Every structure is written in C-alpha cells, then in structure tokens.
Amino acid sequence: MGLRRLTVSVLALLIVGGMLQWGTAADSASTPSPSGDVFQEAQTAGALIEKLNMVANFTDSAIRSSHFSRSHDYTLAETYRRKALDEYRSREYSSATGDALRAMNYYRAVLSQLKGGELGPKGKAQSELLRLKPYLDSVFKLIEFAKSRGFDVTNVTYEYNQTMNAYLELRNDLRTGNLGELPTDLQTLEMRRALLEGALVRLRHSLMERMSVEIVDGFVLRGGTAINLARNLMGAASQRGVDVRMLQARLTSFERVYKRVLELKSAGDYGEALEVIRTNRGIITSFQTSVMYVRLRLETGEASRAGMGVQALVNETSARIREDGLSLEKLNERGVNTRIAELQLEVAVREFNTALMLYKMGRTVEAREHFLATRFLLGRVELFIRMHSPGRG
Secondary structure, three states, X not given: OOHHHHHHHHHHHHHHHHHHOOOOHHHHOOOXXXXXXXXXXXXXXXXXXXXXXXXXXXXXXXXXXXXXOOOHHHHHHHHHHHHHHHHHHOOOHHHHHHHHHHHHHHHHHHHHHHHOOOOOHHHHHHHHHHHHHHHHHHHHHHHHHHHHOOOOOHHHHHHHHHHHHHHHHHHHHHHHOOHHHHHHHHHHHHXXXXXXXXXXXXXXXXXXXXXXXXXXXXXXHHHHHHHHHHHHHHHHHHHOOOOOXXXXXXXXXHHHHHHHHHHHHHOOOHHHHHHHHHHOHHHHHHHHHHHHHHHHHHHHHHHHHOOOXXXXXXXXXXXXXXXXXXXXXXXXXXXXXXXXXHHHHHHHHHHHHHHHHHHHOOOHHHHHHHHHHHHHHHHHHHHHXXXXXXXXX
16 A cells, blocks of 8 residues: 555545544454454564565565576465454454464565575575675674674674675676675685684673673662563552453562572572573563553553543544654655555554444443454554654764
C-alpha cells in the first residue's frame, strides 16, 4: 500500500472509528470476539514480522548479487511471508507468528544454499563481500569503543586493517573481472578473518572483565527498583481485578537471579555475577515484558480515572495516528523505506476501531486488550519515525 493510500485509509478508518461510539449495539453485533492475550500476541507477531522482512531483504540482495536462480525454498519462503503479512493485517497474530517462523526457515535454507558449494568463484566472492560488510562495520565500532575506554587496541587494529585489505583486494578483483584470483583472494580473506576473530576474542574478554563491575552494579540498582515496581503494580492491579499470576511467577524467577547476583557481588566475584546475568537473560527479559504489560494496563485505567474520559482517549489516539501517518509520508518522500511502519500503523488503526466497538458493547476488558495493542503498535511506529527523523541525536 502506498503512503498516500495509507494516509487516506488511516483517515477513513478514523472517521469510521469516531462514529462507532454513537451507533447502536446492533451495528456492532457482528464484531468477532477476540481470543487470547491480544497485546502479547501482537507484540510477538510484530517483532517477528520486522525480523522476517529484514531477512527477506537480505536474501533478495544476496540472490541479485550472486545471480543465483530462485529455488523452490525461496518460493515457499515468499509464500509464507506474504501469508504472514496478510494474517498480521487481519489481526490473526497467532497464525502470523507461525507462518513468519516457517518463512524464516525457508529463507535460511536459501542462504545456506548461497553459502554452500552451489556457487562458482564469482558467486562465492559476491556472497562473501555482502556477508562481511556488516561484520567489518561492527568490528570497527567495537575497536573505537574500546579505544574510547582506554584499551590497547594495537593488535586488533592491525588484524582489522589486514582483513580490510583482503576484503578490498577481493572486491577489486571482482570488479575488474580478474576472476582467476578470486579463489586465492577468498582463502586469504578467510585466514585474515580467523586471525581477526582471535584478536577480537581477547579484546571482548578484556572489555567484559573491566566492565563487569559497571554492568553488575547497574543490574543490582535497576533490578532492585524493578522488583519494588513489580510488587507495587501487583498490589494495584489485584485491587482492580487485573490478572497478575504471570507477573508473580516471573517476579519469583527474577528474584532468584537477582539474589544470586547480589551474593556474588558481595563476595567480589563480578565475573561470575556477570555470567549469571548473561545465562539468565531470558528470565530477565520475560520479567521486564510482564512489568511493562501490567503497567500499560494500569496506565490505561489511570488515565481514565484521572479525568480523561473515553472521548478524550479517542481524540488523543486519533491525533497520534494522524500525525504518524503524515510523518511516515514525509519520510517516504525523503526515500526512507517505511513499509514495516506503514503496516504497523494500518494494524494499529484496526485495533483501535475494534477497541471502540467492544467498548460500546460493554466488553471493556476485551476493549482494553485491543487498546493496549494499539498503543504498543503506535509506540513502534513513533520509534521508527524518531530513528529516521532529521536532527536525531
């Protein structure tokens, strides 16, 4: 959907949404009943869709640069990707998640074929150049960061420069048609990268050792604050009938990790404390997600209780959607690829209208789930807009 078509559609849907409050109950009798935890399903599906499109774009670039013929796996990947996008637009989040994962698997199969022995020297060189560019960029940033922290980066800088020279030699031979040198260039580049990676392992280890105190202290400080916040949220949520069983379970798991890190910190074993944080990253992330979810549910209710009625919430959300649509149109005119943000905004509008219909029917709990999904999606759109706006930083 083009940006101007999207903006028109957004405005049209908002007009329809504004009318929903004043219609009769019979007008909304055909509204489907939502199932499951809409907010978390939307969050999971949205994140997967973003990653899926990144993988799809990368695969397309790799195929174009290597002149690799599109295989049956690629056809299946595209089929499942389009299906996932359609399901996401239709708010079938569970199905969208499943099909996005299937598409990912087929894209990975295509990339494995590209990386494997199915390409000639020219194709392998093109694929390697495409794959190494982001790697070398990330290495450069790591070296600059370590240098800014006072680390000796002489050895890793030397290996980086040698690897970059090998990379440029391969690229030059490819561009000038010196295909006979490509196998040797590829071997040299592989050797240089292995040496660079060895130097990087040592640098990363040194960085982690020195920064472990900072990381662990920060975790202890923020973790203690998060635990207190979670307890306060559960108390407020329980009084208002919000289900906090998942947050309680995840808080219990997080507290075990937090207690262990605190014990190791007190003993001065920051390295082991850091390892505990790293190995329990899943527990920490799940706890943070549950805190955010319950907090959003309470904030929605608090806004209404503080004097912002339904009409005020509708007006505020409508204004955000309109502003986001116009901002995306401006970004698109500047050449920014806004496809994913457009899709998220489109789905946000549909979630918003569903929330209004459910609220008018008296199904306030279900309406809140869809309103939370709207807020989540608008937040992602607005983050995208901020990341690509002039003068950022």
